[in-house]
Amino acid sequence: MNHDKDLKRILYVEDEPDIRTIAKMALEMVGDYEVMACASGAEALEKVSGFAPDLILLDVMMPGMDGPTTLQRLRANPTTAAIPVIFLTAKVQPAEIAHYQSLGALDVIAKPFDSMTLSDEAQRIWSHA
Amino acid sequence: MPDSTAKHADFTAQLAALSQQYTIQLNRTLDDLINCVAGQGKYISHVILADLHARLHKLAGSGGTFGYPELSRQAHALEVIAEHWLKDETTPPPSEWAEWKDGLLALRQTLSSSTTAPLLSRMDLAPVPHQPFERQARIVLIEDDPAIAESLHWGLKQFGYEVTCYPNLNLAESAILANPPDVLVVEITLSGQTSPNSVEAIHALFAQLGHRLPLIFFTAQMDFFVRLMAARAGGDAFLLKPVDAPSLARHIEVLLRERKLAPYRVLIVDDDEELAEHYRLVLMDAGILAETVYQPLAVLEAMRHLRPDLVLMDLYMPEYTGADLARAIRYEEGWQGLPIIYLSAEDNLDRQIVALGSGADDFLCKPISDTRLIATVRTRAARARTVTELMHQDSLTGLLKHASIKERLKQELERARREGTPLAVAMVDIDHFKKVNDTWGHPVGDQVIMTLGHLLRQHLRRSDSIARYGGEEFAAILPGCSEEYALHLLEDIRKRFSEVRFTHGGESFSVTLSAGIAWRNQNTESSDLLTVADAALYVAKRNGRNQIRLAATEIGSI
Numbered sequence: 001m002n003h004d005k006d007l008k009r010i011l012y013v014e015d016e017p018d019i020r021t022i023a024k025m026a027l028e029m030v031g032d033y034e035v036m037a038c039a040s041g042a043e044a045l046e047k048v049s050g051f052a053p054d055l056i057l058l059d060v061m062m063p064g065m066d067g068p069t070t071l072q073r074l075r076a077n078p079t080t081a082a083i084p085v086i087f088l089t090a091k092v093q094p095a096e097i098a099h100y101q102s103l104g105a106l107d108v109i110a111k112p113f114d115s116m117t118l119s120d121e122a123q124r125i126w127s128h129a
Numbered sequence: 130m131p132d133s134t135a136k137h138a139d140f141t142a143q144l145a146a147l148s149q150q151y152t153i154q155l156n157r158t159l160d161d162l163i164n165c166v167a168g169q170g171k172y173i174s175h176v177i178l179a180d181l182h183a184r185l186h187k188l189a190g191s192g193g194t195f196g197y198p199e200l201s202r203q204a205h206a207l208e209v210i211a212e213h214w215l216k217d218e219t220t221p222p223p224s225e226w227a228e229w230k231d232g233l234l235a236l237r238q239t240l241s242s243s244t245t246a247p248l249l250s251r252m253d254l255a256p257v258p259h260q261p262f263e264r265q266a267r268i269v270l271i272e273d274d275p276a277i278a279e280s281l282h283w284g285l286k287q288f289g290y291e292v293t294c295y296p297n298l299n300l301a302e303s304a305i306l307a308n309p310p311d312v313l314v315v316e317i318t319l320s321g322q323t324s325p326n327s328v329e330a331i332h333a334l335f336a337q338l339g340h341r342l343p344l345i346f347f348t349a350q351m352d353f354f355v356r357l358m359a360a361r362a363g364g365d366a367f368l369l370k371p372v373d374a375p376s377l378a379r380h381i382e383v384l385l386r387e388r389k390l391a392p393y394r395v396l397i398v399d400d401d402e403e404l405a406e407h408y409r410l411v412l413m414d415a416g417i418l419a420e421t422v423y424q425p426l427a428v429l430e431a432m433r434h435l436r437p438d439l440v441l442m443d444l445y446m447p448e449y450t451g452a453d454l455a456r457a458i459r460y461e462e463g464w465q466g467l468p469i470i471y472l473s474a475e476d477n478l479d480r481q482i483v484a485l486g487s488g489a490d491d492f493l494c495k496p497i498s499d500t501r502l503i504a505t506v507r508t509r510a511a512r513a514r515t516v517t518e519l520m521h522q523d524s525l526t527g528l529l530k531h532a533s534i535k536e537r538l539k540q541e542l543e544r545a546r547r548e549g550t551p552l553a554v555a556m557v558d559i560d561h562f563k564k565v566n567d568t569w570g571h572p573v574g575d576q577v578i579m580t581l582g583h584l585l586r587q588h589l590r591r592s593d594s595i596a597r598y599g600g601e602e603f604a605a606i607l608p609g610c611s612e613e614y615a616l617h618l619l620e621d622i623r624k625r626f627s628e629v630r631f632t633h634g635g636e637s638f639s640v641t642l643s644a645g646i647a648w649r650n651q652n653t654e655s656s657d658l659l660t661v662a663d664a665a666l667y668v669a670k671r672n673g674r675n676q677i678r679l680a681a682t683e684i685g686s687i
Contacts, residue, residue, distance in 0.1 A: 018151055
């Protein structure tokens with residue numbers, strides 16, 4: 001575990017309202033995390049500094065600004081550059097995971113995710129980072 | 130760890146509710162997808178393919194989370210092929226396209242065969258109706274006249290509310306803070322207090338509580354200033370004394386219902402797809418169900434399946450203007466009262482007025498702030514709902530009217546058929562009602578009817594529809610309910626109703642009810658269902674009343 005503090009605050013970025021609701025609920029109620037959910041990359045960029053998350057969960061495919069672009073923008077800003085990011089996507093071929101990691105993501109969580117284990121998975125990836 | 134267990138149960142319950150919503154939406158999504166390919170011939174344009182691809186992507190990414198893993202997998206497979214075609218910018222060969230189309234049609238099959246698989250949505254289709262009846266709503270009543278307090282206290286209890294009375298707000302304060310009631314009812318001009326005092330005290334109370342409570346004021350003073358104070362305090366209703374319990378109960382119920390109301394539905398029509406999507410996200414985030422349509426031609430179709438409470442429409446679109454569309458919508462009788470709001474960069478007031486003349490209700494200038502958009506949509510939609518409800522409601526009981534329930538039954542039956550879920554219908558009738566009227570008088574008879582209406586509403590689910598069918602006859606549609614469960618429910622209501630003591634002129638009496646239940650089968654028509662339930666009711670009456678009968682199987686399942 002390389003972190004000097006625990007995982008507490010998660011910023012969750014997803015355009016689909018159904019998935020956004022269930023993920024927020026799962027992370028809050030099962031994982032006991034403090035969660036802010038954003039509907040777009042633009043909204044995430046706007047709110048990230050105020051919320052100061054320990055971790056960002058980022059959907060890859062979103063209308064407007066997609067996940068990789070959002071990540072790029074996060075990295076370009078010194079105040080948010082160091083926040084670890086996990087991608088969520090249905091595409092989980094090893095080559096694709098490697099590609100996302102090369103962009104700077106910690107790892108990838110496969111969609112559709114299981115709402116009961118989402119928190120554990122986020123925690124596991126975070127702890128191994 | 131009882132705390133974490135409770136939390137877990139809470140999570141499971143919320144999850145089940147979400148999954149249920151998702152399932153309903155899923156059926157629509159599949160219909161849309163299938164309709165979309167059904168109209169395509171041997172070849173498919175990339176524009177449509179890109180749209181299909183995006184929607185399949187969403188489906189693939191969400192299905193498994195809501196209990197449909199197989200559907201997710203299949204949607205993902207289709208998505209990958211579509212993506213391949215899109216990337217290559219090739220027209221799919223007809224044979225591959227035909228195969229792909231079949232794959233899409235097969236999704237419907239997968240959904241209907243996964244009745245048992247989705248652990249959450251299907252499992253909970255049963256428990257949700259079975260969920261215990263909502264707890265009694267708690268009312269705090271502030272009134273300094275003991276006689277009035279006493280009579281309202283008793284009257285509201287008849288309607289199933291738990292009431293606590295206090296002579297003033299100071300005395301009520303600690304109780305309210307410790308256990309906030311569902312509705313606060315306040316006499317605004319208490320003796321020794323001016324109305325500004327009361328308003329201030331209420332503000333202070335809500336501030337301490339951290340949120341406001343549904344609030345009803347009543348007063349003996351028909352004074353504009355008092356009304357103004359009430360409005361300032363955020364009163365949801367304002368009643369003039371003397372207030373009788375039934376009308377107070379009705380106001381309380383409206384407030385309670387509002388809080389549990391299904392989300393507002395909004396249709397956004399704008400050819401600027403990104404902007405429309407932005408509006409959609411903003412509204413969805415505020416808990417409003419929004420859908421977008423970019424093509425004016427698709428509007429009527431979208432209206433039919435969404436049945437929106439409100440339409441947001443761009444004023445200028447290629448080919449059609451918003452005004453044309455508004456008029457086209459208004460041709461349909463059912464949509465004459467539907468609020469239509471124009472969205473446009475038009476800031477010329479004259480042109481705005483012309484646009485409004487063609488049947489829209491309001492005008493919002495782009496760019497509009499998110500907060501203003503949400504606020505406008507909420508207010509307009511809320512008002513539209515109230516109007517619609519009033520149109521369809523029986524004035525005595527606040528339930529649906531005869532004609533409305535038939536229409537509702539048709540819709541529910543169609544839905545049950547599509548989703549393959551059960552549906553039961555109950556006809557309920559008060560026994561020897563004429564005798565009640567003759568012995569105790571019509572006002573008491575009305576009270577008996579209202580009590581039954583109220584009992585039905587409290588003990589059935591929100592998704593059930595209840596109507597006053599005739600004088601003392603009620604009809605209830607119970608979607609998702611098997612006949613056994615309907616029987617169980619109605620038995621419970623029968624018992625509770627027979628235990629209610631009505632009092633009049635110092636004497637008390639009780640009343641019973643009979644009911645008949647029918648349920649749907651493959652080819653059931655909605656009018657048959659009511660007739661069959663009525664026949665079962667007749668059997669119950671003939672067999673001595675105060676009982677519930679299931680329709681004979683061979684008729685019950687025509």
